[in-house]
Amino acid sequence: MSGDQPSGEKRSAGEKSDFKRELTGVVPHLRAFARGLCGRPDLADDLVQETLLKAWAAQDRFEPGTSMRAWTFVILRNAYLTDMRRNRFRGEYDEGVAERILTAPAGQEEPIHLSDLHRALLTLPAERREALLLVGAGGFSYEEAAAICGCAVGTIKSRVGRARAALTEMLANGSIPRRSTDDDVAHSAILEELDEVAAGNGVSARS
Amino acid sequence: MASTDGHPGNGGGNHGGGDQSARRRPPEWADGLKQLYDSVVEEALPDSFKDLIDRLDAIPPARGRDGGK
Numbered sequence: 001m002s003g004d005q006p007s008g009e010k011r012s013a014g015e016k017s018d019f020k021r022e023l024t025g026v027v028p029h030l031r032a033f034a035r036g037l038c039g040r041p042d043l044a045d046d047l048v049q050e051t052l053l054k055a056w057a058a059q060d061r062f063e064p065g066t067s068m069r070a071w072t073f074v075i076l077r078n079a080y081l082t083d084m085r086r087n088r089f090r091g092e093y094d095e096g097v098a099e100r101i102l103t104a105p106a107g108q109e110e111p112i113h114l115s116d117l118h119r120a121l122l123t124l125p126a127e128r129r130e131a132l133l134l135v136g137a138g139g140f141s142y143e144e145a146a147a148i149c150g151c152a153v154g155t156i157k158s159r160v161g162r163a164r165a166a167l168t169e170m171l172a173n174g175s176i177p178r179r180s181t182d183d184d185v186a187h188s189a190i191l192e193e194l195d196e197v198a199a200g201n202g203v204s205a206r207s
Numbered sequence: 208m209a210s211t212d213g214h215p216g217n218g219g220g221n222h223g224g225g226d227q228s229a230r231r232r233p234p235e236w237a238d239g240l241k242q243l244y245d246s247v248v249e250e251a252l253p254d255s256f257k258d259l260i261d262r263l264d265a266i267p268p269a270r271g272r273d274g275g276k
Contacts, residue, residue, distance in 0.1 A: 020260060028249070117236050
């Protein structure tokens with residue numbers, strides 16, 4: 001996306017400062033989304049920086065009053081897909097998060113480790129992972145997630161459903177890839193998806 | 208797979224979680240996903256982000272913005 005529309009005096013000073021404030025406010029969410037997508041905190045933060053630059057350059061296209069979070073998520077996911085294709089950057093797992101353990105709800109014998117969950121998440125194809133992140137973690141509705149991903153609502157529902165089923169199975173069976181294999185598994189799955197996305201039939205056409 | 212929530216919105220003030228989870232028992236990791244996300248949202252924000260935005264804001268609104276790659 002190139003953001004050079006000849007911007008006349010479209011925006012008032014007030015609107016500009018609103019934009020800045022809202023953009024700043026949404027940074028923690030961008031970081032969380034990016035971290036879920038790509039796993040490594042340093043790469044995730046790079047992605048957020050890139051997103052901020054692009055969002056800033058495109059600010060005339062932001063409609064005041066609409067969701068800044070949704071708008072910037074679109075930019076972030078596009079940047080992510082582009083970067084992945086280019087650099088083949090890898091969904092490596094963050095050791096830091098591995099230390100955190102989710103406490104077990106009452107009545108449950110085995111706690112689920114957030115690290116396992118995150119690793120399992122990273123093995124999902126990119127499209128399903130982002131769909132699940134948007135709906136299951138980011139709290140977006142199916143409709144909002146569909147708008148962010150540029151696809152039909154039914155597509156999002158199906159991706160979320162498959163992602164959930166895959167995670168449930170992985171966590172139930174304990175068949176979560178270890179860290180070393182994780183990279184390969186996740187990586188190849190991601191690249192497969194990306195090839196489709198790159199070919200232009202991924203994002204909008206499939207159900 | 209739990210039948211999708213009809214979620215009749217019988218919003219009785221407090222949901223201790225017992226009622227809902229008894230009926231349709233969302234995957235036990237569902238909370239974890241939210242928790243992963245929230246844990247990042249709640250992290251202290253490195254200054255670099257605010258600095259970047261401040262720097263962008265300081266650039267005079269030139270018409271040609273061809274610095275980017």
